[in-house]
Amino acid sequence: MKKLKTKRFEYQILVNGKIIWRGLNAKEIFEKISKKYPKAEIGIKWVPKEGVLIADIQI
Secondary structure, X not given: OOOOOOOOEEEEEEEOOXXXXXXXXXXXXXXXXXXXXXXXXXXXXXXXXXXXXXXXXXX
């Protein structure tokens, strides 16, 4: 039986503070959105799914 792959994170692209896209291939989509909204403030967020632990360890 195959294991189901679950998404552990997703990217979100925001235009002027509003989420307009979610998924995994942010680089490709970001270029298209940048051309579509040349004067807008565009950002990318990396969002982990619930249950994903992000740790910062300094030794």
